Amino acid sequence: MSYTKVVEVQQRLFALDHALGILDWDNLVMMPPKGATDRAEAAGTLQAMTHELITSDQLGEYLEGCDAAELDEWAKANIRELRLQRQEAFAVPADLLMAIERAIVRCDQEWRVNRAKNDWESNVESLEEVFNLFRQKAKCLGDALSITPYDALANSWERGLTQAIIDPVFDRLRRELPDIIENVLVQQSPVVPLTGDFSEDKQMSLSRTFSERLGLDYGRARMDTSFHPFSSGSVNDSRVTTRFESDSFLQSVYAAFHETGHALYTQGLPIDHRYEPAGSACGMMMHESQSLFIEMQICRSDAFLQFFHPIACNHFNVNRESQEWSFENFRNNVREVKKSYIRVDADECTYPLHVLLRYKLEQKVLSGELRVADLPGAWNDEMTELLGLSTAGNYRNGVMQDTHWFSGIIGYFPSYTLGALTAAQFYSALVRDIGDPTEDIRRGNCEGVVHWLKHNIHQKGRLMSSMDLIQQVTGSPLSVDYFLNHLHTRYLA
């Protein structure tokens, strides 16, 4: 009886979350520019209503009244999840949350303007405010959950993720990646850039066709364009975006593949539990593992490229017999390893170093060891050490390149790299379970792969933590080995 009441609250939380999701998508893809203030007002109010529902005495009583013995694993997971959400919601005072919301809106708006002008100075004050407020939030959450402040922030993106898990991973990557990168740079063939008529329409139709081929069901999905590619939505209405570069279609198409990986996860979630908290995705590290599984493990594999190459050549009406559009050069374009300034454009070998840098710096700023005003200098030092690139004075391609900190996404960066590790580990388990999918992929058949992901990962929703799910699916805890093996096999074999 009491659980029935919990279900009613869940329906409301779903409705608010659904509305907030569409409002956010619309904001990034559709909304006319002057709609921003009213949209922020409406979304802020709906968030406050969500907070009120989560912290209500009534929900507390309903949860207290539930008898675990009578409940199935989904109901138990829902109750566990709601209790955690309550704990977090009670931990952070409402006025701190409101102050954060306002600070983020201001800082992010400033960033959009200042980044274009490479103007760091004008953003320092608002970014300091964001970090100050997140320092307080991290303290509140950490105290309530009896974990460290940084772990409290990491935990808000992926439950159970801690520095104790992340640090050894990055220590090893910092030790081993630089050598791998140097070796790849020596070995790889020179890349001839692909040229042709890459109109937006043609890029979009290629992305749509291939995302469908990868298993995306457009009966319950959309693909649009936005400034930064992203994915959002729910099992019956999943939305992805990509963007365009007129001189290169690969960035657009691989952004679409990446977001398709996210969307396949969303579409694969347990449909019968879609109105429940336990029916949602595990966490953002697991989400990134799914996008990177599709983008890196599948779509940058030899087998997939053998399928993709002739179709892309036909699509853009270019000559496959030319050296430029040969399979070799096509693959070299897709797989080029390069020390570069921009994280989102980085290849899978250098990418973790970009993340490592951000992880280290955000910790230092949060702990007070590093002042926001000193971030560009620290950024430059790290970039110089890790990738031999100076970012002195180049804020736009340095500390101002990512929206994350400016929009209050702190403690998130490790998810990307831990997701990449997880993807490699999952691929190994997939081969163990269903055999080598190479021949199927070469023929453009990804059904077996997507079915395995859905059955083993997507359908589990939030029944357990990502770390437990990795253990269950692969038989071992998260490990760096699979990822490093993958890089060796793909780039140095």
Next chain:
Amino acid sequence: MSYTKVVEVQQRLFALDHALGILDWDNLVMMPPKGATDRAEAAGTLQAMTHELITSDQLGEYLEGCDAAELDEWAKANIRELRLQRQEAFAVPADLLMAIERAIVRCDQEWRVNRAKNDWESNVESLEEVFNLFRQKAKCLGDALSITPYDALANSWERGLTQAIIDPVFDRLRRELPDIIENVLVQQSPVVPLTGDFSEDKQMSLSRTFSERLGLDYGRARMDTSFHPFSSGSVNDSRVTTRFESDSFLQSVYAAFHETGHALYTQGLPIDHRYEPAGSACGMMMHESQSLFIEMQICRSDAFLQFFHPIACNHFNVNRESQEWSFENFRNNVREVKKSYIRVDADECTYPLHVLLRYKLEQKVLSGELRVADLPGAWNDEMTELLGLSTAGNYRNGVMQDTHWFSGIIGYFPSYTLGALTAAQFYSALVRDIGDPTEDIRRGNCEGVVHWLKHNIHQKGRLMSSMDLIQQVTGSPLSVDYFLNHLHTRYLA
């Protein structure tokens, strides 16, 4: 102090309304097909939350505690509006509302399928259910407001609209329109259909350009396409849609003009009161008056056509010297009067007869005088009498052509014709106030016209009823005279 609390409730009502508006727009313009069930679930829950807020004891206390003497006219209007909304919300039991919601979703979904197949029989049962439930709702509302059941439904679209107002209007139109139509049919020149390359892109860019010329601010508006053109949104984010016919651009462009009229009203609403109930549009009759003012009074006028014709010819790259694309024939196409089956395609002379028919039939079904199963016969009788057209067996172009009844929009139809009357009456007042705008319009300058509409109508929000606003703006109550004069001047002079 108590009013401050009312304002807090208003912020929540605004947030829910804003979200519901975007969810609905998204549903009609963007959503993938399989998203429908979850969207209905989420929207239904947010509606229930709105209902709960409106009927809450707290809001009742806050409203009781407000001291009118301390409040300005906007605050007073807000309180009046919230009290009316409470009265209506208390009048209809929650389970009846839920039953209506479900019945509408089912009936509308069936209609989409059955209409395409001209299959009336399969829709009778679900439409009977809708009318049965609306009969109950009308009774509940009527009892609570001490008005008749039909007036209660009309009142839900336009406060204060009653059969006592509507009946004399339609009596006179029924008497006078048939003669006018016959005379026009005899006098008007034969129309040569306009042919050319009317691609969707070209139609859309023409619609966008002209809507901007009419005053639509795209910094806070969008124009898209949908199955039926519509407009929605709020002062800082107003959205219109149009549709395309490949063989005629005029339908698309005039649908865009019509929706632009709605959007100008929305954009002209009092911006400082946008989060308040009194800051919203007066009602749907007033809304239709604004769309028809732009579409009929302005955009089908000689002056506007003289401006529009050469630009349209250039746009579609056709020869203005040809007889087909001459000004005369262009105008004849825009103004052709024709007895036709479909309301949305009807000209302004025959349109009121289409409305009259629906008004009469929906009253009869609601009162129990006519069975839903007998609607096609009654439809055929009326169409034959009013326009000399038989719809026997042709459900698709008869009783199944409009979404309204199938989606629970009952008591709405009179708004269209009363809106057309109001538009003509407003035009007369505009000429009195600012002089004849013909010369400005001929040069494509509508600023004076739109400023007058904004200042006199849009900015008033919901401070008073539409009937009172008409009296205030024009100096006299709603009258049929202006509309009939307008038809005589335009079509028979």
